[in-house]
Amino acid sequence: MNRLLIVALREFRHTVLTKAFFIGSVVVPILIVLISIGADIFLKPNIPAMKGPLAVIDGSPALTEAIAENLALPTPSSATPAASGQRPKEMLGAAIEQATEQAEAKTRPDTTHLTIESRPSDELETIKKGIREGTWVGAIEVHAGSLESSAPNGGSAVVWLAPSAAASHVDLLTKSTRQAVVDTRLRNMDMSPEVIRAAVDRPSIETIRIGSEGGEQSESKLTRFLVPVAFMGLMWIVVMTGGNYLLMSTIEEKSTRVIEVLLSATSPTGLLAGKILGFAGVSAVMLAMYLVVAVVMMVLFAALDIVSPGDIALGIAFFGIAYLMMAAIMAGIGSAVSDVTEAQSLMGPAMLILMLPLLLIPVITEDPNGTVGVVASFIPPLSPYVMVLRIAASPEPLPLLEVLLALIWAIICAGGMIWAAGRIFRVGVLMQGKPPSPLELLRWIRYR
Amino acid sequence: MSSAVPAIAVQGVTKRFGDVTAVDDLNLVVPSGCLIGFLGPNGAGKSTTIRMIMSIIYPDFGTVQVLGRTALDAKDRIGYLPEERGLYRRMRVRAFLRYIGRLKGLTNRGADEAAVRWLERLELPEALTRRCEELSKGQQQKVQFVAAVLHDPDLIVLDEPFSGLDPVNAALLSRVICEMHQSGKTIVFSTHVLHQAELLCDRIFLIDRGVKLLDDDIEDIRDRFRERIINVELANGATLPEISGTHLQGDQSSDVLELHVEDGVDEQTIMRRVVEAAPVRAVSLREPSLDDIFTRLVTEDHAS
Numbered sequence: 001m002n003r004l005l006i007v008a009l010r011e012f013r014h015t016v017l018t019k020a021f022f023i024g025s026v027v028v029p030i031l032i033v034l035i036s037i038g039a040d041i042f043l044k045p046n047i048p049a050m051k052g053p054l055a056v057i058d059g060s061p062a063l064t065e066a067i068a069e070n071l072a073l074p075t076p077s078s079a080t081p082a083a084s085g086q087r088p089k090e091m092l093g094a095a096i097e098q099a100t101e102q103a104e105a106k107t108r109p110d111t112t113h114l115t116i117e118s119r120p121s122d123e124l125e126t127i128k129k130g131i132r133e134g135t136w137v138g139a140i141e142v143h144a145g146s147l148e149s150s151a152p153n154g155g156s157a158v159v160w161l162a163p164s165a166a167a168s169h170v171d172l173l174t175k176s177t178r179q180a181v182v183d184t185r186l187r188n189m190d191m192s193p194e195v196i197r198a199a200v201d202r203p204s205i206e207t208i209r210i211g212s213e214g215g216e217q218s219e220s221k222l223t224r225f226l227v228p229v230a231f232m233g234l235m236w237i238v239v240m241t242g243g244n245y246l247l248m249s250t251i252e253e254k255s256t257r258v259i260e261v262l263l264s265a266t267s268p269t270g271l272l273a274g275k276i277l278g279f280a281g282v283s284a285v286m287l288a289m290y291l292v293v294a295v296v297m298m299v300l301f302a303a304l305d306i307v308s309p310g311d312i313a314l315g316i317a318f319f320g321i322a323y324l325m326m327a328a329i330m331a332g333i334g335s336a337v338s339d340v341t342e343a344q345s346l347m348g349p350a351m352l353i354l355m356l357p358l359l360l361i362p363v364i365t366e367d368p369n370g371t372v373g374v375v376a377s378f379i380p381p382l383s384p385y386v387m388v389l390r391i392a393a394s395p396e397p398l399p400l401l402e403v404l405l406a407l408i409w410a411i412i413c414a415g416g417m418i419w420a421a422g423r424i425f426r427v428g429v430l431m432q433g434k435p436p437s438p439l440e441l442l443r444w445i446r447y448r
Numbered sequence: 449m450s451s452a453v454p455a456i457a458v459q460g461v462t463k464r465f466g467d468v469t470a471v472d473d474l475n476l477v478v479p480s481g482c483l484i485g486f487l488g489p490n491g492a493g494k495s496t497t498i499r500m501i502m503s504i505i506y507p508d509f510g511t512v513q514v515l516g517r518t519a520l521d522a523k524d525r526i527g528y529l530p531e532e533r534g535l536y537r538r539m540r541v542r543a544f545l546r547y548i549g550r551l552k553g554l555t556n557r558g559a560d561e562a563a564v565r566w567l568e569r570l571e572l573p574e575a576l577t578r579r580c581e582e583l584s585k586g587q588q589q590k591v592q593f594v595a596a597v598l599h600d601p602d603l604i605v606l607d608e609p610f611s612g613l614d615p616v617n618a619a620l621l622s623r624v625i626c627e628m629h630q631s632g633k634t635i636v637f638s639t640h641v642l643h644q645a646e647l648l649c650d651r652i653f654l655i656d657r658g659v660k661l662l663d664d665d666i667e668d669i670r671d672r673f674r675e676r677i678i679n680v681e682l683a684n685g686a687t688l689p690e691i692s693g694t695h696l697q698g699d700q701s702s703d704v705l706e707l708h709v710e711d712g713v714d715e716q717t718i719m720r721r722v723v724e725a726a727p728v729r730a731v732s733l734r735e736p737s738l739d740d741i742f743t744r745l746v747t748e749d750h751a752s
Binding site for chain 2: 003006007010014252253255256257258259260261262263264265266267268430432443
């Protein structure tokens, strides 16, 4: 078997077939999901019920009634399920919204044993004493004029509570008081709060972009932001993990001095190529695992049309290029240093550059074909991440010529980076002592 | 392999690292089947020369041929134990040796069989299933030696093979090296321990500051540097007056002196004169060791 493949196979087997990889890449994500589900089922937050009298100071009957109504409102856990005929992306959006509402409902305290009593303001001090002693749950004091529609700054109110009152109680009483004041104002103007609420309920809007060459493309916040970020984030994590494995393996071989034995059997170029290939396999396994999960999720939400097969093919091509660029950086650093501590000093500047695609997310998802996006598509090592982000975020397919140019340029840059890394690797792996300066690294590239 | 083809042929090789010339216009021919010692002080250029022979690094000028081929093409026929040694800490010995064996052209089975055979030969069969990090330093060194010879190479390059070994294991390794030499292997043996080189080698290559000082059979070297030395151990506080027909080497105030006998002077006469001239504990005659030759050549080189 070719030496390159022997090296690649060892790196792959000794990374993928280890407990550390299995635990880190399979067990931990599964555990996170299981713990989340288990916590949801078994670790329900202990929300104490609100029991006893709650005073409404100087409250009109209408305000008192409105507060009582709002405190007794049913939890919104019965949010409307996705209506039939909804598009997949809207279904996914609705599911996320529903999950958020359900999470909020879980922290709402039980108010079935709460009684509301209207009391005059001269009893406030007595009630406060009672709150301290636990005979009153609390008191709500809506300041004069706050029930007028012209109240300055929307009016004001105070909620008095015991020092030990739960955060959920504070939250519920604050929200209920605020809503009750608004409802009372509306009723004072002979308006129905329910009707007004229904009237101001914002409609769901579907955005459909009309293609420049005909055709229509439905768009939602999900397709515009979440999907591109998810794909680029996944690619960044997988590439970074694969690169990190390569870095640690190179440092281990150099620090344990096993590198010279390997170099007596294969050339530095062959060794580096084998290592890059081996960890490419590791990254591919990780990517495949996460993609399978992503596809299952898309099938579950009937959202397979979020990305086209062409986009996936381009994504895989740019993933390969991103990995090669990352491998070049990590192999260069790993061969130049003698241990992990030294590597950290060189990793700092490298990480700054590698973090740039993440910082560009808001700019590029907002305007995928803007100047920043187009220029960044041709700057290594940002280009593959930016291209994936643009491909996923762009409402229309990117111009084919631009994609091809970016792809070819990225391949050339990746080739150049690998070549330079190979030159540094050849010299660096045999060097011991203090890590080189950037100038010395450039000199290593020029060595025969 | 034809014995007419030298195991190593280095011609006009120069290697520089920045402003430092590690090896300067080196010419060296190592005949097939010999056991040659690469000697030289620290930083002399031994490891650089070995790395060029192993095609781990390449010369700036000149050519290196190994076993009649370019060094790169001959990698499978060379075994190498580098001075800076190491193993994969978490890897088991069997997996490590199999990996190195595969890189050297063996099959999995061939590598496993050779590993078992060699570990038994080095009295370390129990190491096969253990992790490298569980082995002592000496045991790790033996495993590294096995990695160097596993594929039955024609040329074996050993850089400081005895460092870290206790006397018993050093003797065992020494026997193994001799056996390999007797079976026709060419062995390059780099060391600072000149006594070991003297015992094992039949040829010596001495390098200092990148320049070859000596490259010859050990018997020819002894003939060339044949000299009679009288070791004198004086009684406490005694001093030795100047003895005609000799010159003193080293510190005159020391209790132990070395008198180099000049040509044409009878050494027995000198020894009698020494005993008569001062109270002594011991007087003995010896020929120069490799250490003496090494020290003399390097000192002369530095003085020039």
